[in-house]
Amino acid sequence: MKMTKLTKTLLVAGVALTIGATPFAGGYSASAQTIISETAYEKIISFTTKDLDEATGIQLAQGTINKAYDSLSQAATWRTLGYSETDAKRVADRFVQSRYQAIGILTDMVNNAGVSLKVVTINKPYYSTVNIGTIGEAVNPGTENSSTEESNQGNNNQSILSKQVKEIDVEVEYKHKEIELEYDVKSNGSVKAEFENEFTGVKQKGTAAQQTIEQLFAGLDVKNSSKIQIKDHILSKLGAAQNFKKFDFKVKFADGSKVDFKIK
Numbered sequence: 001m002k003m004t005k006l007t008k009t010l011l012v013a014g015v016a017l018t019i020g021a022t023p024f025a026g027g028y029s030a031s032a033q034t035i036i037s038e039t040a041y042e043k044i045i046s047f048t049t050k051d052l053d054e055a056t057g058i059q060l061a062q063g064t065i066n067k068a069y070d071s072l073s074q075a076a077t078w079r080t081l082g083y084s085e086t087d088a089k090r091v092a093d094r095f096v097q098s099r100y101q102a103i104g105i106l107t108d109m110v111n112n113a114g115v116s117l118k119v120v121t122i123n124k125p126y127y128s129t130v131n132i133g134t135i136g137e138a139v140n141p142g143t144e145n146s147s148t149e150e151s152n153q154g155n156n157n158q159s160i161l162s163k164q165v166k167e168i169d170v171e172v173e174y175k176h177k178e179i180e181l182e183y184d185v186k187s188n189g190s191v192k193a194e195f196e197n198e199f200t201g202v203k204q205k206g207t208a209a210q211q212t213i214e215q216l217f218a219g220l221d222v223k224n225s226s227k228i229q230i231k232d233h234i235l236s237k238l239g240a241a242q243n244f245k246k247f248d249f250k251v252k253f254a255d256g257s258k259v260d261f262k263i264k
Helices: 005-020 049-056 060-073 075-080 085-097 101-109 158-163 206-215 227-236
Strands: 034-038 041-048 118-124 127-135 165-173 177-185 191-197 202-205 244-255 258-263
Touching: 034 158, 034 227, 041 049, 049 060, 049 075, 049 101, 049 118, 060 075, 060 085, 060 101, 060 177, 085 101, 085 118, 085 127, 101 118, 101 206, 127 202, 127 206, 158 165, 158 206, 165 227, 177 206, 191 206, 206 227, 227 244, 227 258
Parallel strands: none
Antiparallel strands: 034 041, 041 118, 118 127, 165 177, 165 244, 177 191, 191 202, 244 258
């Protein structure tokens, strides 16, 4: 059957629209998931506040962050969002394991309309993991020059880590990619933090980065651990491989002491 020129044009346009808004396979029909990138082993998807509202049935706001977190810690929520049973459990487990980071992400989303949740699933033959982070520009309403880099300044509720250290600087360098994090405690107790994992595409600043780094150091006694124990703890929490080119670790403590070493 021959197609008219108009029909062909409409079909081409339809294909273009479909490609432009690729849906994530699953039962969730809302125009929620935005696939940022997808390879044979890795998929990066972002979810807006509206997406999470529809999936959880909870309107994300300052007073509902913990309730939304509880829902996102359940595999059923992620199955609703289109993930397979296996990946849904992994994503939910990541939220459970990274509570402080997850709550920091949800807080950033509440405070910044341009910020979305980013979920990275990696499924390789001998290695599987999930990472979470944020994507988008974080600008607090009514403060034109504000960003998540500064959103945690003047915080009167200092975390345990921020009371113990003055500076953290970690860099794990591989052949083609790097993982870097910085954590600086200012004189007023506020924290300036940055985190970037080039393997997962996660790049954070401010509260989200602070929560990620604090979760990373949870359970690690830096002063009383060996270089190998510190290295193994950090890589395990990151889900990173041991075949790095350089592991550069530096922590300056509030009491003036420091732990500073490199492993190549």
